[in-house]
Amino acid sequence: MCGIAGFHRSPLPAQGYRELIDGMLAQIEHRGPDEAGCFLDDRTAMGTVRLSIIDLSSGSQPIGTPDGRYWLCYNGELYNYRELRAELTRRGVAFRTESDTEVVLTAWATWGRSCLERFNGAFAFALYDTSTGELHLARDRFGKRPLYVARHEGAWLFASEMKAFLAYPGFEFDFDAQQLASAFATWTPLPAHSGYRGIEQLPMGEYLTIRGEETERGRWAALDLAGGTPPATEEEAVELVRAELESAVDVRLRSDVEVGVYASGGLDSSIIAHLTKERAGLPPRTFSIEFEDAQFDESAEQEELTKHLGTHHSTVRVSDSDVVETFPEAVLHAEVPVFRTAFVPMYLLAQHVRSEGIKVVLSGEGADEAFLGYGVFKDVQLLSKWHELDDETRMKRMAQLYPYLSHFSGEDEHRRMLGLYRQFAEETMPGLFSHQMRFQNGRFAVRLLKDAGDPFAAVRQLVAQEPGFAELTPVQKAQWLEFKTLLSGYLLSTQGERMALAHGVENRCPFLDPAVVRSAATVNLRFGDPFDEKYLLKRAYEDVLPERIVRKGKFPYRAPDSAAFVRSRPDYRDLLTDPGTLDDIGVLDARFVRRFTDRVFDSPPERIGTKENQAFVLLASTVWLHHWYVRGNALRRAPLAVPLYVVDRRSSALPA
Numbered sequence: 009m010c011g012i013a014g015f016h017r018s019p020l021p022a023q024g025y026r027e028l029i030d031g032m033l034a035q036i037e038h039r040g041p042d043e044a045g046c047f048l049d050d051r052t053a054m055g056t057v058r059l060s061i062i063d064l065s066s067g068s069q070p071i072g073t074p075d076g077r078y079w080l081c082y083n084g085e086l087y088n089y090r091e092l093r094a095e096l097t098r099r100g101v102a103f104r105t106e107s108d109t110e111v112v113l114t115a116w117a118t119w120g121r122s123c124l125e126r127f128n129g130a131f132a133f134a135l136y137d138t139s140t141g142e143l144h145l146a147r148d149r150f151g152k153r154p155l156y157v158a159r160h161e162g163a164w165l166f167a168s169e170m171k172a173f174l175a176y177p178g179f180e181f182d183f184d185a186q187q188l189a190s191a192f193a194t195w196t197p198l199p200a201h202s203g204y205r206g207i208e209q210l211p212m213g214e215y216l217t218i219r220g221e222e223t224e225r226g227r228w229a230a231l232d233l234a235g236g237t238p239p240a241t242e243e244e245a246v247e248l249v250r251a252e253l254e255s256a257v258d259v260r261l262r263s264d265v266e267v268g269v270y271a272s273g274g275l276d277s278s279i280i281a282h283l284t285k286e287r288a289g290l291p292p293r294t295f296s297i298e299f300e301d302a303q304f305d306e307s308a309e310q311e312e313l314t315k316h317l318g319t320h321h322s323t324v325r326v327s328d329s330d331v332v333e334t335f336p337e338a339v340l341h342a343e344v345p346v347f348r349t350a351f352v353p354m355y356l357l358a359q360h361v362r363s364e365g366i367k368v369v370l371s372g373e374g375a376d377e378a379f380l381g382y383g384v385f386k387d388v389q390l391l392s393k394w395h396e397l398d399d400e401t402r403m404k405r406m407a408q409l410y411p412y413l414s415h416f417s418g419e420d421e422h423r424r425m426l427g428l429y430r431q432f433a434e435e436t437m438p439g440l441f442s443h444q445m446r447f448q449n450g451r452f453a454v455r456l457l458k459d460a461g462d463p464f465a466a467v468r469q470l471v472a473q474e475p476g477f478a479e480l481t482p483v484q485k486a487q488w489l490e491f492k493t494l495l496s497g498y499l500l501s502t503q504g505e506r507m508a509l510a511h512g513v514e515n516r517c518p519f520l521d522p523a524v525v526r527s528a529a530t531v532n533l534r535f536g537d538p539f540d541e542k543y544l545l546k547r548a549y550e551d552v553l554p555e556r557i558v559r560k561g562k563f564p565y566r567a568p569d570s571a572a573f574v575r576s577r578p579d580y581r582d583l584l585t586d587p588g589t590l591d592d593i594g595v596l597d598a599r600f601v602r603r604f605t606d607r608v609f610d611s612p613p614e615r616i617g618t619k620e621n622q623a624f625v626l627l628a629s630t631v632w633l634h635h636w637y638v639r640g641n642a643l644r645r646a647p648l649a650v651p652l653y654v655v656d657r658r659s660s661a662l663p664a
Contacts, residue, residue: 009061009367009514010069011039012081012134012155013172014046014054016143016218018163020177022658025053031175033057034648036168038341039083039509045069045653047079051141054134054166056081057650059512061368062089064264067107070655073117074104077139079655080113083168084131084153085516087259092126116144121215124228128259128522132210134166138657143218149229150374150520151199151212151496152505158207164218169506170207170343171636174643181637182206183630185595186461188345192626193450193463194443195347196497198470203344204637212496231491232522233484235530245531246548249524253548256521257283260370268293268366270357270515271321272565273309275542276372276381278557279549280518284370285317294319295361295369297353300327304566312554324360326353328572332580339632340642341510342502346629347453347622350567355507362511373504374519377490378528379542381562383410384486386539387429388442392482394433402426408539411561437464439471439478442486453623456604456630458597467493483533570624571613581609584631593634601627 013032020028029046033055037044046055047070056069062085072079086092089108096114097103103110108129115123116135121144130152135144145166147155158165160179165172173179187201197203199211210216213229239245257280261267269281271294284292294314299305307323314321331352338355339346361369376382390397390405397405403422406429410416416425432448435441447464454460470492471477471485480488500517508515518524536543541562550558573580583589584605590598608616608624616624636642 009039009059009085009509010083011036011057011168011172011509012054012083012132013167014052014081014134015166015176016052016054016136016164018053019161020163022048022050025658026654026656028176029053029055030648030652032167032172033652034646035172035175035642035644037648037650038512039168041512041650043068043653044648044650045655047072047081047136047655047657049138049657050659052136052143054079054081054136055652056083057648059367059509059514061085061263061265061514063105063107066105067109068653069109071105071107071109071113072655073113077137078113078117079136079138080109080116080133082109082112082131082133083155084129084133084148085514086112086127086129086131087262087521088126088128090262121146121228124215130516132168141220144215145210145217146215146228147210147212149213149231149522150491150500152500152517152520154501154505155210156202156207157210157216160206169341170202170204171340171642173207174637174640180640183593183595183634183638185457185459186466188595188630189454189457189460189463190466191345192347192453192457192460192623193447194467194493195446195450195622196493196502197344198466199492199496201466203633212492231488232526233480233487233529235526235528235532238530238534242535242544242547245535245544248527248531249544249548252521252524252527253279253283253518254287256518256524257287257370259521260516260518261288263368265367266293266365267368267370267516268295268361268364269319270294270369270371271296271310271313271319272372273306273313273557274372274563274565275545275549275553275557275560276375276519278313278372278553279375279545280370280372281313281317281319282549282552283518285319291317291319292370293364293366294321295357295364295366296321296323297357298323298325299353299567300325301568304568306563309557309560312556316554322360322364324353324356326356326567328568329576330356331568332572332577335628336632336635338507338510339629340636341506342629343506343633343637344502345626345633346502347498347626348566349569349572349625350565351503351507353567354503355510358508358511358513361513367512368514368516369508370516370518371504372519373499373515373517374495374525375542375545377487377495378519378525379545380483380487380532381542382490383562384442384446384490385483386541387445388482388486389538391429391433391441394430399426402429405539412563438468439485440464440468440489442482443489449619449622452619453626455600456596456623456627458595569621570608570616573624573628574609574613578609580628581605584627589631589634593630593638596627596630
C-alpha cells in the first residue's frame with residue numbers, strides 16, 4: 009500500500025518539477041511513511057510514498073524496466089503476483105526484486121494493457137511510457153484503491169488523494185453543486201464524481217490513457233453478477249464457498265510484515281479471523297471498536313469470538329465526545345461529503361492498530377454485497393413480487409426484513425409498514441426500483457442545497473448507460489447499485505481505505521476476491537430461505553464459529569451521530585449556521601440550514617430520525633470540507649519528511 013501523485017504535460021518549467029512533486033507527495037505522506045521516490049522528465053513528474061509490505065529491502069519505487077522505457081508508480085497489492093512472476097519467468101524474464109510492483113511493471117511491458125485482466129489485487133497506478141510519451145492510469149476492479157484526475161491550465165494532475173492537488177500552483181477547490189446533490193441523495197459520490205469541479209475519480213475497473221492532446225478511456229473489468237453453473241446440492245455449494253474463501257485468505261496473507269484482523273463481532277469478520285488462524289497456522293492479532301453507548305456496542309460478541317479463537321485481542325474504546333472531537337480530522341482524510349459518522353471510529357481504530365506495530369489487516373468488507381447481507385436485497389425480493397402475494401405472506405416477509413428495528417417488530421407495526429411498502433411496489437425511478445425507498449430518504453438532505461436540480465439524474469444516467477443492466481434480475485440490479493455506489497464510494501474508501509491509510513495501515517478484503525464474488529453470484533438464492541441473509545455463509549461456518557455469532561441477526565455497524573454533537577458540542581450550532589461561512593460555501597440554502605440546525609439542537613435526541621441524522625452529518629462534513637479544501641487549510645506546509653529518491657531524466661538535469 010502506498011500513495012501516488014504526479015502531473016503530465018505541464019506547461020510549467022521542468023526545472024521546478026522536483027519541488028512540485030515533493031510538495032504533492034508531502035500531502036499524502038501518511039499513506040506511505042516508509043520511503044518516497046519520484047521520476048522526472050521534461051513532460052512528466054510522478055512519485056510514490058511507500059508503505060513497505062512486500063520485499064522490504066529492494067521494492068522501492070518508482071521502478072523502471074531495464075531498458076528505461078516504462079516507469080511505474082504503484083499503490084496497492086497484487087495478490088497473485090507469485091503466480092504471474094512464475095509465468096513471466098518461464099517466458100525468460102529475469103526479475104531484479106521480489107516485489108509485486110516489478111511484476112505489475114513487467115506484466116505491462118510483456119502483455120500491454122491486457123495484463124490488467126490477469127490481476128487479482130487492490131491497486132491504482134500510473135505507468136509512463138517514455139518512448140511514446142503516453143501516461144496510463146488504471147484502477148482495480150472493485151474500487152478498493154482511489155485515483156483522482158484533474159485538468160488544470162493544460163496539465164493533467166493525478167493522485168491517490170485530492171489533497172495532493174493543493175500543492176500544485178494555482179489549483180483551487182470549488183464545490184460542484186450537482187455532484188453534491190447527487191451525493192446527498194444517494195449517500196455517496198457516484199463512481200466518476202469527486203464533489204468538486206474539475207476533479208474526476210477514475211471509476212472502478214477502468215483505465216485512462218493520455219496520449220498527447222487525446223485521451224482513451226475504457227473498462228477492463230465488468231461486474232459479474234451472473235456467476236457460473238450452480239452446484240447440484242447445497243453441500244457442494246458450501247464446499248465451493250469454503251474453497252474460494254480459503255484461497256482468497258491465502259493470497260492475502262502474503263506479506264513480509266505481520267497481518268492482523270479487524271474483528272467486529274459480526275459473522276463476516278469472524279469468518280476471516282477463523283480462516284486466518286486456520287491458514288496461517290496460529291491465531292492472528294485481532295482489533296475492534298468498543299462503544300461506550302451500548303446501542304452501538306458489540307464487545308460481548310467480540311470477546312466470545314476472540315476467546316474462541318485464542319487471538320491476541322485489543323480494542324479502542326470510543327465515546328460520543330471521541331467521535332465529535334475527531335470528526336474534523338477524519339473529514340480531512342475523507343475528502344468527500346459523508347452521511348454518517350461511522351468512519352470516525354474506524355479512523356481511531358486504524359490509529360490504534362498502527363500504534364500496535366501492525367501495517368496490514370484483513371476485514372470482512374464486501375460480504376454483504378456479495379452474499380446478499382443487506383436489507384435492501386430482501387426489500388427488493390418482497391417488492392418485486394408484491395402483486396403476487398397476499399397480505400398474510402407480505403406480513404410474514406415484513407417480519408423477516410429488519411427484526412433489529414423497533415418499528416419492524418409486532419403485527420401492528422408490520423401492518424402499518426405494509427402501507428409504506430405498497431407505495432414502492434411500482435417502479436417510478438427507471439432502473440432504480442430496488443433503491444427507491446432509500447433514495448426517498450435522501451431527498452431530505454438535498455433540501456440543504458440551494459439549487460439541487462434533479463439529484464437523481466446522474467444515478468439514472470449511470471444505470472441507463474450500463475450495458476446489460478436492464479436484463480439483470482431485481483436483486484442483481486440492487487447488487488450492482490450497491491457495488492457501484494455505497495461499497496466503492498463510501499465503505500471501501502471513506503470508511504475503509506482513507507481512514508486506514510491516514511495512519512499507514514493497509515486493509516485487505518478476502519470477500520472481494522473476484523473468485524469469491526463469482527462463487528457467491530453462482531449460489532445466491534439457490535439454497536435455503538431467500539429472506540435469511542447470507543444463508544450459505546452461515547451454513548459454511550456454523551460448525552467452527554460460536555453459535556451466538558452465526559445465529560445473531562444483522563447488527564449494522566453504526567456510531568453516535570447528531571445526538572453526540574448536540575450533547576457535547578453545542579457550539580456546533582453556531583459553526584454550522586455562521587453567515588459568513590454559508591455565504592462563502594455558496595451552494596447551501598442558508599435559511600433551510602438555519603431552520604434545520606435549530607430543529608436538531610432544540611429537539612430531544614430520541615426525536616431525531618434517520619433522515620435528519622444523515623442530513624446533519626452531510627451538512628457538518630460539507631462545512632469542514634469547505635474549511636479544509638475550498639479555503640485550502642488542508643495544505644500541509646511542512647516538506648516531505650522522508651528522503652526522496654529521484655530518477656531524473658530532465659534534459660535540464662543532464663550534464664552539458
